[in-house]
Amino acid sequence: MKQINKYIDKLFSEKTVNNIAIRVGMNDKILYESYRSTNQSINDKTLFDMASVTKIVVTATLTHIALDKGLLSLEQNVSDFFDCSEDYKDLKIRHLLTHTMGIGHKPLNIEGNTYENIEKYILNIPADAPVGTVGLYSSPAFILLGKILERVFDASLDKIFEEHVAKPLGMSFSCFSPTERNNIVNSNLEAEKLGLVNDYNSQFLSEVAGHAGLFSNLADITKFVSMLLNGGSPLMSTDTFNNAITCQSGNPRESWCFGFVYVDEKYAQTGKLFKTGSIGHCGHTGQSVFVDLESGLYVIILSDATISTVKKYGHEVYTEVMQMRTDIHNSIKQDLYL
Secondary structure (H helix, E strand, O other): OHHHHHHHHHHHHOOOOOEEEEEEEEOOEEEEEEEEEOOOOOOOOOEEEOHHHHHHHHHHHHHHHHHHOOOOOOOOEHHHOOOOOHHHOOOEHHHHHOOOOOOOOOOOOOOOOOOOOHHHHHOOOOOOOOOOOOOOOOHHHHHHHHHHHHHHHOOOHHHHHHHHHHHHHOOOOOEEOOOOOOOEOOOOOOHHHOOOOOOHHHHHOOOOOOOOOEEEOHHHHHHHHHHHHOOOOOOOOHHHHHHHOOOOEEOOOOEEOOOOEEOOOOOOOOOOOOOOOOEEEEEOOOEEEEEOOOOOEEEEEEEOHHHHHHHHHOOOOHHHHHHHHHHHHHHHHHHHOO
């Protein structure tokens, strides 16, 4: 794997990353893995802040489990759970999963907001577009989904994840608000924030939310990928899983299934490695997980790339993180002669 090793050398020489762990696999076979760091020893058990990869590993997966159990339906109104302003009277579970609720990123760290009341604030934000009409990548939508899951399962999101995803899959390291301090990568500038989620909305909302906050590692994410390659088993039925991965919505940059990025000709961050119909997600801290369900090929990238750009430039340069993903996937394609 000369090309990917050469590119990783370049990432470190240019200070784009200080820590990175990569695994490339094909079904049950690991084709390549690499662990590199400038300041600590890392391995497949090292925890990384998964950022928005939380959306698929926790929230979307739990939503599909709830759908499979008949606890929710895609056409169910959000107003069944929360009071909604006029803008959101037609908002449904399907809109939350497909990023079509009508609002994109919003700062939620405003005095008076708490995790306990955040749905009231979100559902009174004036919509940027009518519900169901435009794809706008929306963390508020997944915060709402997390809150709805807590109602239907009658438990906190972290406990629901542990019982219905982590334990069945044997993901023994993945958690919110980790107590582990000896084998974890810091996604923040301050040393004392080791183990604290980087996402500022998640920090403000007590670190457990549907859009971000999960910490995980290569060992556990590989188990999650195996579930995807097994058609959702043992977490959900084949029919529920197949519906989950069908393309539903899009915007100029990306298309979406029910919770997952749907790779097509618009999507750049998988380079030329993953073909149309592959699924996955990225995390703002520098993570990504992508899977070709037909061939069994997967690539997991865990890194501290985003905070490394802050150290490098004095401010965040997320375009460099996005280009990193593209280049890693293209390097892997060259090495595998795909």
